[in-house]
Structure formats: C-alpha cells, structure tokens
Amino acid sequence: MNITGEMLIGQSAVRGAEGTLRAVNPATNEKIGPDFGAGGVTEVDRACTLAQQAFDSYRATTAQQRAEFLEEIAGGILALGPALIERAAQESGLPTARLEGERGRTVGQLRLFASVLRAGNYLGATLDSALPERTPPRSDLRLRKIAIGPVAVFGASNFPLAFSVAGGDTASALAAGCPVVVKTHNAHPGTSELVGRAIQQAVAACKLPEGVFSLVIGAGNEVGQALVSHPAIKAVGFTGSRQGGLALVRAAAQRREPIPVYAEMSSINxxxxxxxxxxxxxxxxxxxxxxxxxxxxxxxxxxxxxxxxxxxxxxxxxxxxxxxxxxxxxxxxxxxxxxxxxxxxxxxxxxxxxxxxxxxxxxxxxxxxxxxxxxxxxxxxxxxxxxxxxxxxxxxxxxxxxxxxxxxxxxxxxxxxxxxxxxxxxxxxxxxxxxxxxxxxxxxxxxxxxNGFPTGVEVSYAMVHGGPFPATSDSRSTSVGATAIDRFLRPVCYQDLPGALLPIELQDGNPSGLSRLVDGEFVAA
Amino acid sequence: MNITGEMLIGQSAVRGAEGTLRAVNPATNEKIGPDFGAGGVTEVDRACTLAQQAFDSYRATTAQQRAEFLEEIAGGILALGPALIERAAQESGLPTARLEGERGRTVGQLRLFASVLRAGNYLGATLDSALPERTPPRSDLRLRKIAIGPVAVFGASNFPLAFSVAGGDTASALAAGCPVVVKTHNAHPGTSELVGRAIQQAVAACKLPEGVFSLVIGAGNEVGQALVSHPAIKAVGFTGSRQGGLALVRAAAQRREPIPVYAEMSSINxxxxxxxxxxxxxxxxxxxxxxxxxxxxxxxxxxxxxxxxxxxxxxxxxxxxxxxxxxxxxxxxxxxxxxxxxxxxxxxxxxxxxxxxxxxxxxxxxxxxxxxxxxxxxxxxxxxxxxxxxxxxxxxxxxxxxxxxxxxxxxxxxxxxxxxxxxxxxxxxxxxxxxxxxxxxxxxxxxxxxNGFPTGVEVSYAMVHGGPFPATSDSRSTSVGATAIDRFLRPVCYQDLPGALLPIELQDGNPSGLSRLVDGEFVAA
CATH class of the missing domain: 3.40.309.10 (Aldehyde Dehydrogenase; Chain A, domain 2)
Known part of the structure; x- marks a missing residue:
C-alpha cells in the first residue's frame, strides 16, 4: 500500500491544503517522505458530519456485525505486513521486535472487543417486570446501553499502533457502535495512513456507512480543537501529556453541550x-x-x-x-x-x-x-x-x-x-x-x-489502565481492557414498549442469549 | 424531635453565624420558625475534612454493614412520624398524601440500595487467571469497583424528601461507600434538619465514623461553591435548574483536580x-x-x-x-x-x-x-x-x-x-x-x-432518570434506580496480590458468594 500523504474522509482520500508536514526519523533526525497535506476546520466538519450521518445505522448493526468489522480491521492490519513495521520503526525509532509485539497487541485488542460484543455483557441488559396489581401499578421497564455518539480519538506518540489509529480507544468506540474520527499523531503520519487505509477498506468490505471512520491531519492545534468542539462529537479519547489532555478537557467543557473527555495523561507510578x-x-x-x-x-x-x-x-x-x-x-x-x-x-x-x-x-x-x-x-x-x-x-x-x-x-x-x-x-x-x-x-x-513491575499492561477483562487525576481526567474509566467499552455507552430505559418495538436484546424469551438482570436477579445466558 | 436551626457537622450540631434564614410557607407567604444559622467556608471545611477522615474506614465496612446503615436511616425517617410530613407540607406547599408517598419512595430507595449492596453486582468483580506458561506470562488480575470519595449532595426543591437530604443521591453515595456532605435546599431547612438528624443518629447507632454524614446550610451561593471546590470532595450530585447545575459544573472544572458533577437540570419531555x-x-x-x-x-x-x-x-x-x-x-x-x-x-x-x-x-x-x-x-x-x-x-x-x-x-x-x-x-x-x-x-x-405519561419515575433496577445535555450534565448516568450507585464508584485492578491481601470479594473460592466474571465468562453466585 502506498503512502500518499492524504487524509481519509469517509471513503475518500483528500489532500489537505492547510500546510504540510513530514515525518522525522528520530534515529537520524532526517525527514521521511512523502509530504502530508494538513487539513483544517473544513475537513474536520466533513468528517464529523459523515460520522453523524453514519451513527444511527452503524449503531443499529448487530454485535455480530461489529465483531466481524473489528476482525476485518485486525486482518487488514496484519495484511499490511512488514511495510507497516518498517514505516513505524522509521517514524518512531522503536525496534522491529517491539513493534511486531505492539501489532500483536493491537490486533489482540480488536479481537478482544469482538469477544466482548459476542458475549454482550457490555449492554447491561436489565428487565423489571410489570406489576399491574401493585398500587400504583408498575410499568414494564427494560434497560440497555447504547452508543454515546461519534467519538474523536487522538493518536498517542508512544504506541504508534496500540494507542493510535486502530488502538484501544478506536477499537472500544467502534465496538460500542460509535463512528470514530481520528486525528493522527504527527510523529507517525505514514503509519497512521497505512492503518487508516486498512480501517477504511474494512468499512467498505463490511458494507458499513462511510462515516464510520475518518482520519484527519492537522499541522498545529487547530484541527484538534475543531474536532473536540464539533457538535457531532460526543466523547473524546486521548493519551498524551497533561498539558495536551487538559487543553482538550477545557475545550470540551466550553462547548454548548459539554462532553466527556477520557484523557490519559501523566503518572509516575x-x-x-x-x-x-x-x-x-x-x-x-x-x-x-x-x-x-x-x-x-x-x-x-x-x-x-x-x-x-x-x-x-x-x-x-x-x-x-x-x-x-x-x-x-x-x-x-x-x-x-x-x-x-x-x-x-x-x-x-x-x-x-x-x-x-x-x-x-x-x-x-x-x-x-x-x-x-x-x-x-x-x-x-x-x-x-x-x-x-x-x-x-x-x-x-x-x-x-x-x-x-x-x-x-x-x-x-x-x-x-x-x-x-x-x-x-x-x-x-x-x-x-x-x-x-x-x-x-x-x-x-x-x-x-x-512483586512485579508496572510496565506490562495486559489487555484483558480485569485490567484497569486509569486512575485519579492527573493520571487521567476521569477515574471512573480505563483505556485498556474489556471495560474500556463502557466509556462510549449510555443507558436507555424502555417503558412499556410493545415487544415488536423492543431492541432484540431486551425481548421476552431472551432471543440474543444474553446474561440479563431480571427483577434484580442475575440470569446467566 | 425539635428543629433547632443548626447545621449537623459529623456528630455535632453547630449554629452558623454567617447570616440567618427562615423557611416560608408558600401557601400563605408567611415565615416559619425557627431561624436557621447559615454557615460559611469554615463549616464546609470542617464537614469535608471529617468526611475525608471517615472515608477509608467507611468504605472498608462490609456491604452488609452499609445495608444495615441504610435500613437504619430508613427506620429513623419513618420514626419521625407525622412531624416530618407536617413540616415538609408547611415548607413546600405539597399535600400530605403526596408527601407520605414521597416518604415511602425515600425509604424504598434506601432499602433498594441495601438490596443492591447485598447482591454485590455493583462491584463488577472480574477475575483473569494467571497464565504463567504464556509468552510473555500473564499475571493474575482482579478488578472490583471502590468508592470514589466524599460526595457533595445538593437538595432539590421539588422533592423535599426523595431528592433531598436522604434522597437518591445520598442513598446511592452512602451505598457506594462514600461519605456525604449535604447542602440543604433553603426552601425546606426544617425538613432537612429532621431528616439530617435521623441520618446523624443512624451513623451513631451503626458506630460509623462521624464524618460519614454532615449537613451544611448556606445563605447564598458561597457555601455551595466552597463545597464543590473543596479538595476532599470527589463527586457532586445535584437536581435543580440548568443555571444552578452549570454553575456547579463550571466550579468543578476549575478545581486543580476536576471532579464529576451529576447535575439533573432541565427537560421538557x-x-x-x-x-x-x-x-x-x-x-x-x-x-x-x-x-x-x-x-x-x-x-x-x-x-x-x-x-x-x-x-x-x-x-x-x-x-x-x-x-x-x-x-x-x-x-x-x-x-x-x-x-x-x-x-x-x-x-x-x-x-x-x-x-x-x-x-x-x-x-x-x-x-x-x-x-x-x-x-x-x-x-x-x-x-x-x-x-x-x-x-x-x-x-x-x-x-x-x-x-x-x-x-x-x-x-x-x-x-x-x-x-x-x-x-x-x-x-x-x-x-x-x-x-x-x-x-x-x-x-x-x-x-x-x-402509551403512558412520564411523570412516574419508578425506583427499580432498569430505571434511567438521566439523558443527554441539558437534561443532565452526564448522560452516562442515572440519578434514580439501582445503577445510580455506579456514579460514585471507580475500578481498581489488583495484580498478583497474595490471597491474604486481596479484598474478600475477589478472593479464590468466592467467599462473598458474588456473581463474578471469570476469564470472560459470567459465573453466577
């Protein structure tokens, strides 16, 4: 796959005209081609509008469909082969073996969320039976979690694969049913484009609406600020410096509609x-x-x-x-x-x-x-x-x-x-x-x-990669592990809906075969 | 029980000297005695410091102990008898029958959270087995949720019992293991004092540290702002106007350590x-x-x-x-x-x-x-x-x-x-x-x-009383129903802890008899 220096807006590749940037090989301080065309608010608006347009149909896909989509992305990343590792090594100075391990982690993360989707516990399906004889009568109440909306993801410098374009934030947001707009980290734009194109192809292969994924490039902070401020964006994932994270938290709080920012910032462990x-x-x-x-x-x-x-x-x-x-x-x-x-x-x-x-x-x-x-x-x-x-x-x-x-x-x-x-x-x-x-x-x-050391962060069900401020901006969450999906969900209660209008996960007879909380008792699948 | 017009700081009753206020009977526009002494930053600091001091020992209580505490509060509220209803009717203009129903709701809420505690699902107990033979080996990882810290609760005007001193915010925060500092709503200070004293007595009866509960009174906005800004406070619960909620959101965002604000604000349904x-x-x-x-x-x-x-x-x-x-x-x-x-x-x-x-x-x-x-x-x-x-x-x-x-x-x-x-x-x-x-x-x-009307909000497992901005400041949460407890919890992962140091909920053999997620499979109790 060629690196062209373009942004990926839905299924299009667009060359930004708001300045250019080039990757630098930190081992030599030499610039690496090609030039990347940086975008501005126009491209951000286009990507976010597409994401908004895609949202309802994307979140209406089945968990199985989204699981297959994540697996398609994983396969696409592996299919990039040594070219991805070589480019990432040039852009990051990281050794090949480390990057191969990181690719395995990235693919493993996508597959973990596919499993999470198939198990369905993330939905929090909860049913309270109607009590028509009670005074006052109780309605039939059923709860499930749904996707929060389009998510902005900021790639991190230190994991050009696992915390970047197809990293944990993107994987968990896509799993939740949220379209994602990624802003590339400018330290590894070529790696980002390669992985972004793999996701773009997976979107097409899975016949999903094109707005499910876009990748924007910015020369300065303007594109990032525009992204967090865009009305279509409903949550933000970020891993980086405290300064960068707090800037996003502030931008999100200044919106007409404030939105959650999951910024993983600084820790001395x-x-x-x-x-x-x-x-x-x-x-x-x-x-x-x-x-x-x-x-x-x-x-x-x-x-x-x-x-x-x-x-x-x-x-x-x-x-x-x-x-x-x-x-x-x-x-x-x-x-x-x-x-x-x-x-x-x-x-x-x-x-x-x-x-x-x-x-x-x-x-x-x-x-x-x-x-x-x-x-x-x-x-x-x-x-x-x-x-x-x-x-x-x-x-x-x-x-x-x-x-x-x-x-x-x-x-x-x-x-x-x-x-x-x-x-x-x-x-x-x-x-x-x-x-x-x-x-x-x-x-x-x-x-x-x-009796261990903190530098290994397992991708599993019980992992918490989070913590009180300033480690993160939201101690109620983790950015690694299965429960990272919770960040991009919100609960909805359905009261007295006819069976024909209920989401399948909440229907009588449990056709989805989920573990559900029924009248306060946990009923395993 | 006499109404004295004092604040309740831990086990003390303190007369505030920062001005006075009196309740007004809206049916007659007449003032109702006694005078309440308003407090200031000194009393807020004292209450928050006590809450902080109480936090570790309070959250170390067993779920059973906290369930009994909530039930003791419920009993204490019922024991106030008609005096509570009469005072609430005078201060709110609400009819007696409605207030009796609201008292039932308040008591029912406390008891629901006692059930939630005994069931233990709120802990999110999750275990990933060690894989010592894997390359690289996987550690033993176990997750549970713990209390987020002392919580500030602002009483609402429209439910002087169910959304006020011992309302849903207080009940869910206390259930989670969080000490609570309530700021009374000035429309019903007498009702607040009565209920506050019932909680204060329950704290003593259950031999809990006194800082588990305090009740402060403010004449203007200063006490509320001081409460939200206090470093000991780690989350805020509020039901009221959009203006009031947004002021708290802003104050919380301006802290050195930003904290979550759960403000339920405005909705036209x-x-x-x-x-x-x-x-x-x-x-x-x-x-x-x-x-x-x-x-x-x-x-x-x-x-x-x-x-x-x-x-x-x-x-x-x-x-x-x-x-x-x-x-x-x-x-x-x-x-x-x-x-x-x-x-x-x-x-x-x-x-x-x-x-x-x-x-x-x-x-x-x-x-x-x-x-x-x-x-x-x-x-x-x-x-x-x-x-x-x-x-x-x-x-x-x-x-x-x-x-x-x-x-x-x-x-x-x-x-x-x-x-x-x-x-x-x-x-x-x-x-x-x-x-x-x-x-x-x-x-x-x-x-x-x-085919119903929205004005009944059931207190149950599947209820969601929340929604996107401006209905609330945090669409990921509900302020009514069992999952309201999630607002005041955060996850902690324990890696390779010896059994003797593990929290009982995560120990081998499941001595607490919880439903737990083990290696990705849900194992019912």
Missing amino acids: PMFLLPHALAARAAKIGTAFVDSLTMGVGQFCTNPGLVIGLAGEHLVQFQEAALQALKTKAAGTMLTPGIHDAYVAGVERMGALAGVDTLGQGQAPAAPCAAQATLFSTDAATFLATEQLEDEIFGPSSLLVACRDEDEMRAVAEHLAGQLTATLQLDEEDHALARKLLPTLERKAGRILV | PMFLLPHALAARAAKIGTAFVDSLTMGVGQFCTNPGLVIGLAGEHLVQFQEAALQALKTKAAGTMLTPGIHDAYVAGVERMGALAGVDTLGQGQAPAAPCAAQATLFSTDAATFLATEQLEDEIFGPSSLLVACRDEDEMRAVAEHLAGQLTATLQLDEEDHALARKLLPTLERKAGRILV
Whole structure:
C-alpha cells in the first residue's frame, strides 16, 4: 500500500491544503517522505458530519456485525505486513521486535472487543417486570446501553499502533457502535495512513456507512480543537501529556453541550520497597527495576518513576545494584526530537533541585535523540516539601526516596497525586505494612501490583489502565481492557414498549442469549 | 424531635453565624420558625475534612454493614412520624398524601440500595487467571469497583424528601461507600434538619465514623461553591435548574483536580401523538395528559412540557379534551415564591412569542403562590425556528406543536435537545412511524415510554432518570434506580496480590458468594 500523504474522509482520500508536514526519523533526525497535506476546520466538519450521518445505522448493526468489522480491521492490519513495521520503526525509532509485539497487541485488542460484543455483557441488559396489581401499578421497564455518539480519538506518540489509529480507544468506540474520527499523531503520519487505509477498506468490505471512520491531519492545534468542539462529537479519547489532555478537557467543557473527555495523561507510578522484601532481595529488585525503567527507553505511561524505601543498608544495596545495571544500559532513541528535548530538560531540572542527588546514569548517548537513563535520589522530607518532584519526566528517569521509618513511607504514599499504578515489593512479613498502605494506594491508583513491575499492561477483562487525576481526567474509566467499552455507552430505559418495538436484546424469551438482570436477579445466558 | 436551626457537622450540631434564614410557607407567604444559622467556608471545611477522615474506614465496612446503615436511616425517617410530613407540607406547599408517598419512595430507595449492596453486582468483580506458561506470562488480575470519595449532595426543591437530604443521591453515595456532605435546599431547612438528624443518629447507632454524614446550610451561593471546590470532595450530585447545575459544573472544572458533577437540570419531555392512536382515542389521551401535566402543580422534572401531533381533526379533538380537563384544574400552590414567580414570567414570555397561541388555562389562582396551568400551541415551522420554545417552564405549562406531516414530526424530534424522557402514544398501526422515530429518541432521551405519561419515575433496577445535555450534565448516568450507585464508584485492578491481601470479594473460592466474571465468562453466585 502506498503512502500518499492524504487524509481519509469517509471513503475518500483528500489532500489537505492547510500546510504540510513530514515525518522525522528520530534515529537520524532526517525527514521521511512523502509530504502530508494538513487539513483544517473544513475537513474536520466533513468528517464529523459523515460520522453523524453514519451513527444511527452503524449503531443499529448487530454485535455480530461489529465483531466481524473489528476482525476485518485486525486482518487488514496484519495484511499490511512488514511495510507497516518498517514505516513505524522509521517514524518512531522503536525496534522491529517491539513493534511486531505492539501489532500483536493491537490486533489482540480488536479481537478482544469482538469477544466482548459476542458475549454482550457490555449492554447491561436489565428487565423489571410489570406489576399491574401493585398500587400504583408498575410499568414494564427494560434497560440497555447504547452508543454515546461519534467519538474523536487522538493518536498517542508512544504506541504508534496500540494507542493510535486502530488502538484501544478506536477499537472500544467502534465496538460500542460509535463512528470514530481520528486525528493522527504527527510523529507517525505514514503509519497512521497505512492503518487508516486498512480501517477504511474494512468499512467498505463490511458494507458499513462511510462515516464510520475518518482520519484527519492537522499541522498545529487547530484541527484538534475543531474536532473536540464539533457538535457531532460526543466523547473524546486521548493519551498524551497533561498539558495536551487538559487543553482538550477545557475545550470540551466550553462547548454548548459539554462532553466527556477520557484523557490519559501523566503518572509516575510509585514503587514501594517494603522492608522484608528489600532485606531478602535488594539487589535482585534493583536490577529488575532498571530493566523496567529502561524498557522502551522509558516511554511507557506506566514507567516506574518513583521508588520509595526505608533508608538503611538494604536500600543502599538496592541502589548499588540499580546503578550497576544502569551502567550497562545503552542510550536508546526516543520517539521524537521534541520528546527527547523535553526529557533532557526534565532531567536537568530535577538534578538542579535542592536536596536532589543524581545517583548515576546509563551509557552516554551516541545518536541525535538518544536518552541517557538517570537515577536520582532524595529524602522523604525533601520529597514532601517539593512539588516539582512529582512531575512526570517522560523517559528513563526515576527518583529514589529514602524514608526514615514506616510512618514517613505512609506519609509519602498519602502525599501522592493520582497514578495509573502503584507497586509493592513485599514478602509475607511485610503484609502488616502492606495492609496499612493499601487503602491509600487504592485511593491513588487504578492498578496495584505486587512483586512485579508496572510496565506490562495486559489487555484483558480485569485490567484497569486509569486512575485519579492527573493520571487521567476521569477515574471512573480505563483505556485498556474489556471495560474500556463502557466509556462510549449510555443507558436507555424502555417503558412499556410493545415487544415488536423492543431492541432484540431486551425481548421476552431472551432471543440474543444474553446474561440479563431480571427483577434484580442475575440470569446467566 | 425539635428543629433547632443548626447545621449537623459529623456528630455535632453547630449554629452558623454567617447570616440567618427562615423557611416560608408558600401557601400563605408567611415565615416559619425557627431561624436557621447559615454557615460559611469554615463549616464546609470542617464537614469535608471529617468526611475525608471517615472515608477509608467507611468504605472498608462490609456491604452488609452499609445495608444495615441504610435500613437504619430508613427506620429513623419513618420514626419521625407525622412531624416530618407536617413540616415538609408547611415548607413546600405539597399535600400530605403526596408527601407520605414521597416518604415511602425515600425509604424504598434506601432499602433498594441495601438490596443492591447485598447482591454485590455493583462491584463488577472480574477475575483473569494467571497464565504463567504464556509468552510473555500473564499475571493474575482482579478488578472490583471502590468508592470514589466524599460526595457533595445538593437538595432539590421539588422533592423535599426523595431528592433531598436522604434522597437518591445520598442513598446511592452512602451505598457506594462514600461519605456525604449535604447542602440543604433553603426552601425546606426544617425538613432537612429532621431528616439530617435521623441520618446523624443512624451513623451513631451503626458506630460509623462521624464524618460519614454532615449537613451544611448556606445563605447564598458561597457555601455551595466552597463545597464543590473543596479538595476532599470527589463527586457532586445535584437536581435543580440548568443555571444552578452549570454553575456547579463550571466550579468543578476549575478545581486543580476536576471532579464529576451529576447535575439533573432541565427537560421538557416531549410526547408524540402518533396518528392511529390519536384517531382512536384523542379525547382520552388529552384528558390523561392534563392529569399528568398538572400533577404536583407540574413540578416534576419529567413533566410533559411538549406535545407533538399531526395537524387535523384528531389533534383538534385532543386539544378540546385537554382544554376541557384544564378548566377543572384548580391552581395549586407552588413550592416557593421564587418558583412561582419564575413560572408566571415563563408563561408570560412564551405567550408573547410570535406564532404562539395561548390555547387555554386552568382555574385562576386564589392564593399567593398558586399557579394557573397553561396550554400553548404553535406550528412545527415556528417551533423549529424559535429556540426559546425549547426552554423549560418549571410548572404546569405545556406547548402543543402541530406538524404538517410525518416528516415534519421527525424533524421536530431531530431538532430537540437532550431529554429525561420521550413518550409515544401509539397503536399497532403506528409501529412503522414509531420505528422511524425511535433511533432519534434514543439519541435524545434517557427513557422512552409508550402509551403512558412520564411523570412516574419508578425506583427499580432498569430505571434511567438521566439523558443527554441539558437534561443532565452526564448522560452516562442515572440519578434514580439501582445503577445510580455506579456514579460514585471507580475500578481498581489488583495484580498478583497474595490471597491474604486481596479484598474478600475477589478472593479464590468466592467467599462473598458474588456473581463474578471469570476469564470472560459470567459465573453466577
């Protein structure tokens, strides 16, 4: 498939005339062809209007039809073959093996939502029988969830496949029955076009209305703002910086009709080293921690950017093992020159803060966008008094906080802002302390891990990739896993509808074979 | 129980010193004692701080304990006996029988949430088994929902019991495990204090931390703004005007940490008269419609404020029957002088709009706050061209819109803003037209009714009392019915936690006897 530099508006390919942009290979800082034509409010309006026009007929498709559509997209992405991986590697600096894994994740996500659709639990089908003899009589009431409306999705820089054009936001919105308008991330426009064309072809192959999917390109912020402000758009999915996420939240709140924004923004993912675990295996944890910290050049939302332990010999052992491991880590190429520059500035800023020591660094960078992993340390008193120490530095940087005692460790936990994850390294003798920390960590994080590292985010039913602000703009949701579909649904109650007018999922006799809540009792399919 | 005019801050009763206020009997415009002492930011801060302190231990109570607490509140409200009903009648102008019914609804709501807690489905318990042999290995992942944090509740004017201090917002938040700080509605401070004291006593009787419940009073908007802005507050429940709801939405968005606001605001609840039903029983529908319109002096969020039919003899029959019925309707006392004045102004404003006829009115008012029911009419072209015709007039006023044909009827449906309800009067021969309208109405409303009237809102599992903006600020939720609890929950995922540290609902062997989703399959309790 050729990359043409066009936007995909429904079934058309349109060359934008509001400026041009080119991808950059961060490994070489060289531009990669072709030129992409950026669009403006006209193209956004056209894409959103098509999405609106497609909405009722798309959401009226059966769950089975939408499942097949998602599987068609998955097949289309796989059919792009090595060309997709090569282009994504050029545009992101990410290694081929990682991108192949990410493609598997992307395809797996689409297939998971196909399963979710076939199971049907997402509908929340609920039936209350009429009670005509009661005073006053009770009507027949039936509830199901329906799609919220066309959704705007913003591709993320750090997962050019799994959190981008056909990523989790798009997959869950399409599963819910929502048309999607994606704004490409300008770091990987070629990858975006390839995947976008695969979706466009799946729309045609499944004979869906063309407005189910569009892909727009913007040179600055104008296209994104226009997208979030368009009256047809009813929800927004975003993964990126806090600044970018908050700009979208503000734009959505200023609409005549405010809409939900699911922005996954910033998290430093604290890891607590409980004393018995630390005494038992400080060096082992320190080494494994650095592997997690430097994986993917630290460019994961769940990167462990904060480590909290009790001051003492075991923490020193942890630190020494971590520094030893750090020295072996080559400087990896970051996703974009901008991300690299922000990392360098963040590391400089943190190193200059009073009370913060730079413990050590990985190998020196030898390429334009390569990042040197960095480990800082401070004490809990400084951490508690210095707000900037909680700022996320996107990349392979982490801060080790030494606490005087368990109370101070708990004070650090209580002090933290919202997080995607919180990790406990513990042994059985640490359970008492863990029990004291857990209520705080539940309030702070969407996922709590024991004796692992947060950088793997499983795509499954029980995953929560979310958390209180500023980790996300909406702690009631997850952007990874089966329940991500809930973000794009709203409940509707049908009162006394004749059977012939009821949605099939709510009809008598359960023709769809769903699990339903009937008069308060759960009736499995 | 004496009414003292104090605020209830945890287990204390505190007399506010930031001005005083008195209830007014709308039937006589006379003030009712005692004076209430209004509070300010100090009392709000004290109440919110107590709520925060109570949060972890309150949410750690078992579902059974919280169910008993809700039942204790229900018992306490019943134990207030006729004194509660008398006070509520004085403060609201509502008849005794209606208030007794509303008390039953309030108590029933608390008991419904006790059942919801005991069933446990609200937890969303989900387990994904570890797959240690997979490449890469999958961790053990378990999800449950937990309470979001302390909740601010604003009492509504029109249901001094069921949507106020111990109303649906409070009941669902307490059920979820959230401490609640209520701001009284100043139209019924005495009723609020009585119910508040019943909750306060239930907190003590159940040996819960005192911060689980507080009741604050404000003379102006300052207390409400301080409440929504307090860092301890994590969600807001509100039922009232669009202006009031939007002010809270804005205040919540301006916080350092934005929080969800569930504001149920304004809806005109369109009713569509489909042609065959109208031909068959125009007069019967017209008469029943006026009963619904004037019930409770039209002071329901679901009052039918818009009727859409095809112009012609049958619509004339409907209109004549409605006018006939209207003439028999006495002017009822509205809730407050302010609400009465707004109704009179709204009726005047609508009557003065070009293209709008005042078809008829109910009996003339004979008391200070009595409202004369009013029926207006216009044609669809005028309706489509006049934005103000969609403004809610809170009270017994409705607008009849005559359409040229079915296409114009569909255009009116498509033109509507978000609604709590949409009603279809239909016969079997109308199904084809209903099928054309339903996709639009699903997009517009939270509840769709056939051959009924929207003014009864059942408290049950399948109820949705919600809908797209401006009906509410969050179409993903309901403020009535079992799923109202979802508003105050957020998901947390536990990865590889040792059994001893797992919440009981997620432990192996299902000791809580819950229905759980295990590896994607629903396993009933």
